[in-house]
Amino acid sequence: MRVLSGIQPSGRLHIGNFFGAMRRQLELQAEHECFYFIADYHALTSNPAASDIAGRIIDLAVDYMALGLDTKKTVFWRQSDVPQVTELAWLLSCVTPKGLLERCTSYKDKIAQGISPNHGLFAYPVLQAADILIFNSDLVPVGADQKQHIEVTRDIALRFNNSYGEILTLPKEHIIESVAVVPGLDGRKMSKSYDNTIEIFEPEGSVKKKIMKIVTDSTPVEDPKDPDKCNVFALLKLVAPDDELKEWEGRYRNGGMGYGEAKKRLAELLIDYFKPYREKRAELEGNLDYVNEVLADGAKRARAVAAETLARARKAVGLGAQ
Numbered sequence: 001m002r003v004l005s006g007i008q009p010s011g012r013l014h015i016g017n018f019f020g021a022m023r024r025q026l027e028l029q030a031e032h033e034c035f036y037f038i039a040d041y042h043a044l045t046s047n048p049a050a051s052d053i054a055g056r057i058i059d060l061a062v063d064y065m066a067l068g069l070d071t072k073k074t075v076f077w078r079q080s081d082v083p084q085v086t087e088l089a090w091l092l093s094c095v096t097p098k099g100l101l102e103r104c105t106s107y108k109d110k111i112a113q114g115i116s117p118n119h120g121l122f123a124y125p126v127l128q129a130a131d132i133l134i135f136n137s138d139l140v141p142v143g144a145d146q147k148q149h150i151e152v153t154r155d156i157a158l159r160f161n162n163s164y165g166e167i168l169t170l171p172k173e174h175i176i177e178s179v180a181v182v183p184g185l186d187g188r189k190m191s192k193s194y195d196n197t198i199e200i201f202e203p204e205g206s207v208k209k210k211i212m213k214i215v216t217d218s219t220p221v222e223d224p225k226d227p228d229k230c231n232v233f234a235l236l237k238l239v240a241p242d243d244e245l246k247e248w249e250g251r252y253r254n255g256g257m258g259y260g261e262a263k264k265r266l267a268e269l270l271i272d273y274f275k276p277y278r279e280k281r282a283e284l285e286g287n288l289d290y291v292n293e294v295l296a297d298g299a300k301r302a303r304a305v306a307a308e309t310l311a312r313a314r315k316a317v318g319l320g321a322q
Contacts, residue, residue, distance in 0.1 A: 003032045003174070004137035006039035006079065006128075009056035010046075013063050014197035015270070016182040016190030019238050024176045025141055026068045034074040035135050035302065036064070038295075041079045041086070041127060045110075045120040061291050063201065066281035071294045079131065081299035084306035089123075089130035091313055095159045096126050105148060113193070129153040132171050134306045139174040147173055164316035168309075182238070183231040187215050201281055204271050211235075211267045216259040225259075227252040232262045239269040 005025055013022070028034055038060050043053055057078060069076060079085065101107070104125050111117050120127075132140055132153050140150055150173040157168040183189065184196025191197065198210050214232055219225050227233040227249050236248055248265075251257045284291055314320050 001032050001138040002035060002136060003028050003139045003141060004035045004037075004132055004135050004171075005141050006037045006042070006131055007060065007064075008039045008043045009053060009060045010043060011056065011192050012059065012199045012201065014190055014192070014199050015235075015238070016184070016197065018067065018200055019182050021141065021143060021176050022064075022067065028141065028174075029070050029074050032139065035137065035305075036069065036074055037077050037079050037082075037131070037298075037302070039079050039131070042124065045118060045124060046115055047118075058288065058291065061295055062281055062284045062288075065284055065291065065294065066277050067200075068277075071298075075298050075301045076294060077298035077302045078295055081295070082134075082302045082306050084303065084310040085130050085134055086127070088134050088306075088310055088313055089127045091317055092129055092133070092156050092160060093123065093126050095163055096156050100152065100155060101125060104152060125149065125152045126156065129156045133157055133168045134309045135302070136169040136305070136309060137171045138169070140171050141174040141176050144175050147175065160313075164313075167312050167316050183234050185210055185214050185231075187231050198270070200274055201278060207271060208267045211263050211270070212260070214263060221258040222255050224255040225252045225257070230259070230262075232259055232266055236262065236266050236269070239266070239273045 025034075025036070038057055040053060040057055043056070048056075061076075064076070065071060101122055107117075107122055107124065110121055115121060128149060129152065132150075133156075140153075142150060150171060154170050157170050160168055184191065184194055185198070186194065186196045188194050188196060198207060211232075214235075216230060216232060217225075230252065233248065233252065237245060240248065248262065252262075311320075
């Protein structure tokens with residue numbers, strides 16, 4: 001099956017991104033034909049500075065490649081390098097009811113966060129639908145909280161097909177369940193918006209300092225502690241081997257252990273876990289010409305597929321030579 005996923009260049013990736021959705025996205029490469037893109041058009045809805053978005057795009061490309069994206073098998077490109085997407089988005093806009101967009105919770109959430117209510121933000125689901133539909137995507141990996149995006153895409157595709165014939169493939173969502181809830185430094189869900197993240201590729205010294213600041217309760221060292229309510233243990237579950245994790249669980253429940261011990265071990269494990277990826281990233285940073293070649297090749301491959309879908313859609317609505 002063909003799998004499609006996009007990620008916005010909104011800042012440096014953190015371990016919540018990786019253990020939440022990214023790791024599963026990368027695993028899907030072994031099972032399916034994957035089309036993954038950097039959603040730079042979508043990032044414009046928050047009006048970033050031009051210099052910021054340009055740097056973030058290349059950073060994100062390097063990050064993904066360092067973390068295991070198979071550039072020979074997976075099609076990987078910048079969204080803005082495939083202009084057919086925006087043309088299809090306009091065709092889809094003409095069959096999309098305004099009320100459907102008004103019901104989208106993501107728009108309401110963004111406005112509540114203080115983002116300017118521009119048209120791009122409002123029409124975001126239509127462009128997202130074009131991203132998915134132009135590549136004849138079968139599966140779209142999303143978190144359970146993003147299921148509405150796929151439902152809206154299917155609704156738009158059905159409206160287009162009902163009007164013009166069976167032109168567009170209806171996708172299915174592939175719900176990605178996190179291996180665990182990834183808590184941030186303050187115990188809330190790890191998120192850039194909360195400023196509570198541990199970045200995947202930040203300096204090791206900074207990683208150690210952040211981990212030592214993770215919020216814990218005030219249980220005395222000698223008393224038993226509940227590992228299921230501890231932010232440090234929740235992160236240990238992501239990187240510790242099963243046998244070591246059982247030892248830590250026993251130490252928590254038996255008492256006589258301070259949270260500082262667990263934090264120090266967490267830092268060691270986390271740094272070791274991402275060490276090979278750090279080395280690969282350093283290698284890629286020294287060869288950005290190669291990174292840009294990968295993106296250019298991916299865009300060429302993506303345009304070939306997108307052009308075929310757009311040609312069918314244009315003909316269906318009566319545009320161009322018939």
